Amino acid sequence: MSNRAVLVVDLQNEYWPSGNFSLHGIEAAAANAARVMDDARAKGDLVVNIRHEIPGGPIFVPGSAGAEINDAVRPATGEPVITKNFPNSFRDTGLSDLLKEKGVEEVVVVGAMSHMCVDATVRAANDLGYKTTTIHDACATRDLDFDGITTPAAQVHAALMASLASAYGEVISTDAFLAR
Template identity: 35%
Template sequence: MTPHTPAQPVDALIVVDVQTAFVTGPGAVPAADRLVGRTADLIARARRAGALVVHLQNDGPPGAEDEPHTPGWELHHRVERRLGESVIRKPYDDGFRETPLGTVLADAGVRAVAVCGVMSEMCVQATARTALDRGYRVVVPHDAHATQDCPAVPGVHAAVPAATVSRVAAYALGSDAEVTTAAADVTFTAPGAR
């Protein structure tokens, strides 16, 4: 899969788990500042175009850094509810599983989504995969999702750098997803405007 520029704008942005625990402090993904900058830019451009913006928020188990109602669980980016933005809490990697995400997208008339956030090989990939399975056009900006390094397993494999894990996670979506080189290449439109 070769990264490319999407031919058409998308009418929704799904921001996956950009929560304080994952982008600040000792538990932050590598290059968290870059990720936050890219996701903030995507959100701002989606808002200006009238695209739907949905923030997913992972509910981690008790004791986890993203346990509900702890500082690490809080969303990093401000949510503009007056613009119709939603926050959807989720108990699983897949943002569609046992959540209203599918209904929110369908009710808005969304046909194409950009998916960004953390973690690349878990929640970002699972949400993008289900969006593909549901018939949405899916764009994954390569520099707007991130994860942690995959630790070494003695006698099995060496550690895998986070950047490699992210690249493989996007590549594993197959040729049905559009993987862009840069978040700046993604363009937006309002649902129903095309």
């Protein structure tokens, strides 16, 4: 096994058009995430599947179809699945212990939502000392509203990826990553 892990953050049914909180471009992002996952499996990298649950919440209800990982990125037999209740995939989960146990030094992040759980996870991984790569076209988000202003998903995503690229590791495309 290598010292790299792919963290697949919250690619759950809730974010698909049939879910309760659909994201712009989720199908394309998941297809790219699946390519990254397949490459990681072929190279012996650890693939960690992360799923969000909100007990008592209106979405990601434990046991619901929306909280299930989408079939496009279904975990392989034996792959770890981490359940979290906060945007940061490291907070109050066994993720850090798992990565330490496996000797991971580098994480590659794909998933949803760019501006929330991907952001929190990338920043935490970087703060914990991991070399961090975010695959920008394997992540998705949605339009955001603030103070009467709607920011389109493409702009939310671009702003977030620019922020991560400035201080929290490499941000590249799926094709560029797989070409290495």
